[in-house]
Amino acid sequence: MNRLQFYIAFTHMRSKLKQTIVATAGVAFGIAVFIFMVSFIVGVGEYTWAVSMSQTPDVRLYNEVSANEVSILQQQYPADVNIVHHVKPKEEMLNLKDGRQAVKQLSQDPRVQAVAASLSTQVFYHLGAVNINGRILGIDVEAEDRLFNLSDKIITGSLEQLSTRPNSLVMGAGLARKLNVSTGDHLTVTTNRGGSFLVTVTGIFKTGLTAIDDEQSYASLNTVQRLLGVPASYITDIKVRLHDNEQAPELAAAWARRFDYSASDWQQDNATLLASERLRSLIVYGVAVTILMVAGFGIFNILTMMIYEKMKDIAILKAMGFSDRDVRWIFLAQALTIGVAGALAGLCFGFLMAWGISKVPYKSDIMISLDHLPVSFDIIYYVTAFCFGLITTTLAGFLPSRKAAKLDPINIIRG
Template structure:
């Protein structure tokens, strides 16, 4: 092996210019692989973090995944006569005995849960009206399962507990109605409930529709206004491990009977889009390394042609075809390793520069930095792709060199 490595280094040193060009091709390929993958993976991680952090990991609602079977169907299954157009009795919607179900969910390890009663209402102020979603919450529990408290620009969720008629609204709604802390608005619900509410907090999430259409009040007050006494219609659950949400949601649904939807189930279309984007991204950056590998192929092929007599002599003194192939495969490996090392340094520097870039999109007040992902696996992946490309490019000329016949070459045959 030492002799083969020595010969491989000697061949590469003999053709310094073409070797340097091949090294630069691999270096740039690895560097751009790192820069592009860091930006793509960084944007994906940032998007998923916003998606996961700003929405419940699991939402249990007062619905059923499949409609309940009617009592007559259960009593006489497969009967010859079917009863159609049965109207179920009118009942107050909500999760029945929610306190016991809430206690059952709390027994699961690694999760936090908050009860919510959600409904629709109309806010009116100074002749203006706005349809909003009203969420009745328990402030202490809501702070543990959402980021709304971090988004407060005025007041806190705890201020709801001090004011039974308190209301927390978004910045968009506050600007639209010209409201501030202490302002009062009239609220009317579909059930006929009417109440004068006092603004005790204002939040800003950055989502215009959410900031204009979402409001929060105490759970007990929402139960009165929405005419659903002692009811909630959803549980909001956050997990220590968000990626386990689908399995946990299935177990909770089986235990409670009510529909439990994980964030991944609710965002299947988005996750599918991200997978397609990753395939496109890795295809593009791999193509860069494939193009760079043609330089290696050209370099090693030229060496094989120039060193035909040397190869014949090596075979004549006892070198096997596999030994000859190994010499040129070592050359591809050397170029791949040296080019990858230089590419990792250049790619790291490019990532550092990209991380310092500041952007301010139109209509956004906050400065945004490019999201860069620093995971170690992308460095390993870049080196693996580079070595695979180099060895693939070196194999064809190496195989050709191994098949050379020493007698024909030494006699001057072409």
């Protein structure tokens, strides 16, 4: 496209200045809304994902309770036809065999960032007439803190006292609210084996995940082992944080075979969250495409009307020696100019809208680490919006430009 073609295109747009501004504003509005929506929705998604992943290991090793594949009756009478309904799970220990040795070996793996052993058990919390079912997680305090940054989630009290104070626990904020306890209070814990113990609340934590905050407490590994009356080697879970969590599925399968444990990775444990993330992205892009298509139809209509109004000008241009290609480029230049101007304006307005909402204060009793609305400023969405806006306007201008190029100047001049 040469300067003359661009000058003619610019003259046409200037003669229909209001329609040009409306078309440009339509593109700008579509892109601004896209940037605003994506920035906010992706920001919320990233924050929710970060909160969920902060309490999810990349790989978890455990013993899975399973039903007997072959019943005792089948073992006793293998030649007979035996029908057994509702086979109960095997009476097997959840303890990881040689778990301490496995933790030591995993901690020496260069692919592993942090590893922690834990012991989980169901309990009843008793305080006066209140009885609540919950869970206690026995942990190696330092290792668990490296894995999940637990010390940052403590809102009152201290995590370190778990290591120094016997029969102490750090309780989830929701559970503490139900029991109406605070730091320094005492309550009774009853294990699933019937033993009752008096424990002291040395801290209260909040992760932002209701499933954890409303029913879980942390205690030292030694404390929970004493509560259950099991040896010091008894652990039920090994949790691993990797330097590259994309290796989690492969390493989980390899470690399950190596140590003869069951294993899960963060993708399996967060399958629902991953599916919702994909669905959210489809919805966001679907809405944005619809908005930009509406803007594209506006450009199409404006250029089509301009062709009918400029038919004599087109005939004169062709009579002066302009080729079909030259005429096509004149109208494509108008579409591209509207697209570029609208896209740049939309990016600026979209950024300002996203920046403005990121400064809105937001306080939540659940999400303690959130003080403003979460917004993502990832440049990839700005590039995507600009390219898509340009493509939409180019396609919207292609059909009118082709129609203009096919006009016969002789028929137009004859009227």
